[in-house]
Amino acid sequence: MLELAVVSGKGGTGKTTLTASLAVIIKNKVLADADVDAPDLHLLLKPKKETENPFYGMKKARIIQDKCTKCDICRQICRFDAIDIVRGNYIVDEVACDGCKLCFRKCPDRAIVMEDSLSGYWYVSRTEYGPMVHGILEVGEENSGKLVTIIRKQAMFLAQKNNADYVLMDGPPGIGCPVNSTLTGLKYAIVITEPTQSGLLDLARLLDLMEHFGVFPFVVINKYDLSKEKTEEIRNYVMERGGKIAGMLPFEEVVVEALSKGEPVVKYATSSRVSREIQKIWQYVEGEIKGDA
Amino acid sequence: MVITVASGKGGTGKTTISTSLTYAISRKREVAHVDLDVEEPDSNIFLKVPIQREEMIWLPLPVIDYEKCTFCGVCQRVCEYNAIFVFKNTREVKVFDQLCRGCGACKEMCPFDAISEIQRFIGVFSYGKKDNINFYEGRLNIGEYVTTDAIRWVKRRLKEINKSEITVIDAPPGTSCPVIQSMKDADYVVLVTEDTPFGLFDMKLAYGVGKKMNKKMGIVINKALPGYKETREFAKREGIPILLEIPFDKKFAKAYAEGITLSEFSKEYREKFEEMFRYIEGEVKNA
Structure with missing residues (x-):
C-alpha cells in the first residue's frame, strides 16, 4: 500500500x-482530501457521508468578566495580540488566540478559563470510485495540519482494512503547515504546475520543501500550450533538479465544461486529448512506483 | 484605507x-x-x-541557561506545542525549533529564571x-x-x-x-x-x-x-x-x-x- 499526494x-x-480524474482511473484505492481550508474534491466525486466526526483544535481562552480586575497582565504577555479591550472590558479574540495558556496561567485573579473549541469536522464517505475521507475547517481556524493528519490516518486505516493499493490525496496549496502534514512520510507526490512565472517560482519552493522531506516529485505541466517557452523552462528546471516530468496537459475548454458540470474530466469526456494524457500520466507514474505499492 | x-x-x-x-x-x-x-x-x-x-x-525561541536549570520539567509541562523536552537523566533540555510558536510560556513559568530567548529566523x-x-x-x-x-x-x-x-x-x-x-x-x-x-x-x-x-x-x-x-x-x-x-x-x-x-x-x-x-x-x- 502506497500513499500518493497531488500537490x-x-x-x-x-x-x-487531476486528482478527481485519477480517482476514476486508479482501481483499488482510498481517497482523501487534504485541502481542509478549501476542500473541492467532493464537488466532483459527490461523496455520501457515512460518519461525521467533530474536530477539536487547541483550547481557547475566555475571560470571566465578573472575576476580571482589568490588571492588564494578560494583554501585556500575550504574544498573539489576542486580548482586546472592548468598551472597557477585556475579551479574547478567539481567532487570534493560539491556545498557549500563558494568560490562563498568569492571571492573578483566576479569571481566565480554557475551553474546547469546535474547529471543524472530518467525514468518512462513500463515492462511486471508492471510500473517501475528507474534512472541513471552521472559518478562521488554525491547526489545519492537525486535521490533515487525522484525515491521512483514517485513510490509511481504511486502506489497510480494505487491502487497497493506494491512498490518493488531494493536497492543499502553498508550502505551510497543512502541506507539511500532507508530505511528511511520503515517498512520492505528483506535482502539478502551470507554465507561468509564478507557477515556476512556486514550484521551485515546493521542490525545496519536498527535498527537505525526501519526497520524490513527478511533475505534470498543466495548460502547457499556453506558453511553450515557460513549459520548456519548467521541464529543464525539473530535470536539473533530478525530478521527473510525468506528462503535460493541453489547455482544453472541455476541462472547464466538465468542472461546471461537476464531473471528473476523464469521465465527462473520455476520449478528449486531456483525458488520454491523464491516462498516460498514470500509466507512467504507476510504472515507476509499482514496486513500492 | x-x-x-x-x-x-x-x-x-x-x-x-x-x-x-x-x-x-x-x-x-x-x-x-x-x-x-x-x-x-x-x-x-x-x-x-x-x-x-x-x-x-523572526519568532522568539527559548534557550536554556544550564547554570540555573534544575531540570524540574515545568517548561515541558506548560508547553502546549510539545516543543520542549526535559531529559532528567542526561540533564538536557531539547527545544524543537519548528514546533515552537514563541508564546513565551516556558520562559514566563520557569521557576528558576533559567530561560531566555533568542530570535529564530523564519x-x-x-x-x-x-x-x-x-x-x-x-x-x-x-x-x-x-x-x-x-x-x-x-x-x-x-x-x-x-x-x-x-x-x-x-x-x-x-x-x-x-x-x-x-x-x-x-x-x-x-x-x-x-x-x-x-x-x-x-x-x-x-x-x-x-x-x-x-x-x-x-x-x-x-x-x-x-x-x-x-x-x-x-x-x-x-x-x-x-x-x-x-x-x-x-x-x-x-x-x-x-x-x-x-x-x-x-x-x-x-x-x-x-x-x-x-x-x-x-x-x-x-x-
Whole structure:
C-alpha cells in the first residue's frame, strides 16, 4: 500500500481536476482530501457521508468578566495580540488566540478559563470510485495540519482494512503547515504546475520543501500550450533538479465544461486529448512506483 | 484605507487583481502594496519594484541557561506545542525549533529564571519603492509551519513604517487564520473568484469569513464563463456588488505568464480598475 499526494505550490493549477480524474482511473484505492481550508474534491466525486466526526483544535481562552480586575497582565504577555479591550472590558479574540495558556496561567485573579473549541469536522464517505475521507475547517481556524493528519490516518486505516493499493490525496496549496502534514512520510507526490512565472517560482519552493522531506516529485505541466517557452523552462528546471516530468496537459475548454458540470474530466469526456494524457500520466507514474505499492 | 484582495480558492487571480488595482491607483496616487501571501509571494513578479531593504522575520525561541536549570520539567509541562523536552537523566533540555510558536510560556513559568530567548529566523521581509508604489513583502522560509506568525510580524512592522494613505493587500488563499489576519484591518475586501463550482464554493467560504468580521465586500469574477450563472445568482441573493468581470482570454493568460499585469497590459482594463477603485473609495467613505 502506497500513499500518493497531488500537490502544487501555486493554487489553481489543477490539483483537484487531476486528482478527481485519477480517482476514476486508479482501481483499488482510498481517497482523501487534504485541502481542509478549501476542500473541492467532493464537488466532483459527490461523496455520501457515512460518519461525521467533530474536530477539536487547541483550547481557547475566555475571560470571566465578573472575576476580571482589568490588571492588564494578560494583554501585556500575550504574544498573539489576542486580548482586546472592548468598551472597557477585556475579551479574547478567539481567532487570534493560539491556545498557549500563558494568560490562563498568569492571571492573578483566576479569571481566565480554557475551553474546547469546535474547529471543524472530518467525514468518512462513500463515492462511486471508492471510500473517501475528507474534512472541513471552521472559518478562521488554525491547526489545519492537525486535521490533515487525522484525515491521512483514517485513510490509511481504511486502506489497510480494505487491502487497497493506494491512498490518493488531494493536497492543499502553498508550502505551510497543512502541506507539511500532507508530505511528511511520503515517498512520492505528483506535482502539478502551470507554465507561468509564478507557477515556476512556486514550484521551485515546493521542490525545496519536498527535498527537505525526501519526497520524490513527478511533475505534470498543466495548460502547457499556453506558453511553450515557460513549459520548456519548467521541464529543464525539473530535470536539473533530478525530478521527473510525468506528462503535460493541453489547455482544453472541455476541462472547464466538465468542472461546471461537476464531473471528473476523464469521465465527462473520455476520449478528449486531456483525458488520454491523464491516462498516460498514470500509466507512467504507476510504472515507476509499482514496486513500492 | 486598506483594501484586501482575497479568495477562498487559490489561483483565481488574487495577484492579478491586486497588482492591477495597485498599478491603476499608482498612476495618480501614492499606494502601498503588501504581499501577505507569505508562502507564495508573487506580486513582485508583476510590479517589479526594486527591493531596497531586507529584514529578518523572526519568532522568539527559548534557550536554556544550564547554570540555573534544575531540570524540574515545568517548561515541558506548560508547553502546549510539545516543543520542549526535559531529559532528567542526561540533564538536557531539547527545544524543537519548528514546533515552537514563541508564546513565551516556558520562559514566563520557569521557576528558576533559567530561560531566555533568542530570535529564530523564519522569513524575510523586504521593501522598496518605484514611482508611486511602496512595495512590502513577507516571505516564509522553506519548511516553516508558522505562516500566521510571519504575517503577524509583517503587520506589526507595517504599522511602524507604512505611511501610505491607500494600502492594497494581496492575501493568502483559504479561509483560516492567515486569511483572517489579512482581512482584519481591511476597510474593504475584494473577493476574487473564478467562474466554476470550485471557485464559487470556496468564495462562499471566504465570504463567510468577511461576513463574520462585518466587512464591506465586492466580487471580481475572473475567467468569466457566459454559460455559468451560479456566481451571479449568489451575488444577487446576498446583495454583494460585482465589481468587475474578466472573461478568459488567451492574450491575458499569455501576458500573465510573462509577468505583465492586466492593467499594465490593457488600457481598457486600467480604466476599469481605476473606476473600481473610485467605487470602493466611495463605499468606504460612506461607511
